[in-house]
Amino acid sequence: MAIQTHTETDAQVSSMLSRRDFLAFCSLMAGALALPKSSEELISKALASKARVPVVWLELQDCAGCSEAFLRSSAPTAAEVVLDILSVDYHETIMAASGKRAEEAKEATIAAGGYLLVVEGSISLDEDNGYCCIGGKSSVQLLEEAAKNAIAIVAVGNCASFGGLPKANPNPTNAVGVMDLIKDKPVLNIPGCPMNPVNLTATVVHFLTFGALPEMDALHRPMFAFGHLIHDNCERRGHFTAGEFVREWGDEGHRLGYCLYKMGCKGPMTYHNCPSVRFNEGTNWPIGAGHPCIGCSEPGFWDLETYTPIELAKFTPPEQYPGIVPPEREITPLGAAITGGTLGVVVGAAGAFAYDMMTRQAGNEQKTEDAKLGPDEHGDQK
Template sequence: MASEWTLGELLRRQGVSRRAFLKFCSTTASLLALPASAVPAMAEALSAARRPSVIWLSFQECTGCTEALTRSHAPTIEGLIFDFVSLDYHHTLQAASGRAAEAAREAAQHENAGRYLVLVDGAVPLVEHCSTIAGISNLQMLKESARDAAAIINVGTCSAYGGLPMAQPNPTGAVAVGDVITDKPIVNIPGCPPLPLAITGVIAHYLTMGRLPELDHLGRPQAFYGENIHDRCYRRPFYDRGEFAETFDDEGARKGWCLYKLGCKAPITYNACAHVKWNQGVSFPIQSGHGCIGCSEPRFWDAGGIYASVPRGRFEDGSKLGAAALAGAALGAGTALLARRRKARVAEDDPAKS
């Protein structure tokens, strides 16, 4: 039976070459900060792994997280890896509906008790009857599904931190999954939407190591959220020199200067966007000319406006990096001002050199 095949057998039946598979393992190991020596072990473990049962719950969300994953750049080895979990319940992708769909969820929980994963996208409304599925409230379905789960993976900022549904004034009483479930291992993969490779990378780590990856203080995988976007941004040198775009169509914007003054939240945002990028590594928001909106951080919708510069308090709120960034900006701006004044003096003294 297909359900009894190992992942390696499924990949071979799909025509995935050993070379392509090892390339995926190498990339994933690198992103997970594992040494090169771990690649053969990862390949062997993944090849021998059997598909874990996955129950994917969608609550208050826009389906963007599912769209990002399914439309990443298929067919890829990442997509194939994800296909080879046993996706037993997913509102958007499942063929079954109504009573049959709920029966599939209940069967998956019963047959895989203690071993299945629950993936959630969307915040959980606490206001009664605000959102129901098959007559079951989101809150009740989450509690039922999490009861015998091995772990919970929150896909997207809404399930991880409440996201847009929890933004003020929060009429539905939306909360994050972690505000409801407190007795299960939880990993947050925030983003609006998150990078597809972050989702598949966490699942690959779980299949390989039998445990969730190392997490930061916000429950995010260190491998994907351990670095500040600002530090990996190719516009960082302009920031350090105090060269900022003032509008989206001025000379600075055309020259690719820093977008900090246009509301870029990169200095306070941790994600892999700047080096993993989107669409097979083609680009990411800052590269396409729009500042980072900080979507992988808690309460980013209430951060004071997408096009408002990050206030000083946000930088200095327990962040040495933020304070250093402010100092760098001030130093850069001062250096740029001195350079302009020096150039003006030279032009005044000797017009031929201007």
């Protein structure tokens, strides 16, 4: 199916974004997609020559957090994205039309085909109990209708990707993600709670530049954004390796920016580009602000017992692992308190280092297994 585009006059386009801003935007997108600098020209040519992509944006069992993230994105701004790249024909939160007119706009776009379907929120399979009905239609009906003529589907946020918060135990609405229902269309997931709008924009830019969705992992997440563990790029990683951990909220280690692993951080098992893209114009991100990663880009994150402290003493290096030399600098009282004396520091650092190696290895093995197996029918890793 050919992509349906909406065209603008040159005057309209130039009034939306200056040339300098446009080139800066192309540069940002090339960086987000992890493409070489030479691809900036390719992106700028593709975006300058192509018209806007029509979008139908469904909100199902959601909190509108991903819409909020999209509307408050600042680099690029939502206005730049909406006016220059996308033509959002239907979005309950931002469209001017309402009621019958809004539904007519959606139906007209669906009938014309060739649009991108963005889905925010999970889908309730418990249709008999009337969960998530809009205009008398169930979320299953709404999704299937909108998916029918879409060229591709982008599920934004953990809810649309994997069921998210509505799917948390005991999953009262029998919630699922988009890929659990739609099997005959390309589905790309941009999980997160909320999703990072830079990743949505970069996906659309890739789609326009190369005519295809970006390379995905076994959970349908774009590799450019979900190809690495948060732990591998975390600014607190040095403290993890040195065995320097926050032990209590507000303690000295917390003030000094130590590793949050002991406070339940899920960075070692979570794939996301948060550490590099960050939020609010790259100002900060949860770990930067002193909060552990909650694993919001992984299936079932709400049931991960995020705030359960980890017992560091349980981590001991394997027997064949080479001995670890403790850091030469002075051991702080905090470090000593963590591990119970000098010997404890050595064991603690060794454990941390061994765990560091194990998570890398486990992460790689898990990815290999995931690639072989793919997600199960609920989007969970097998």
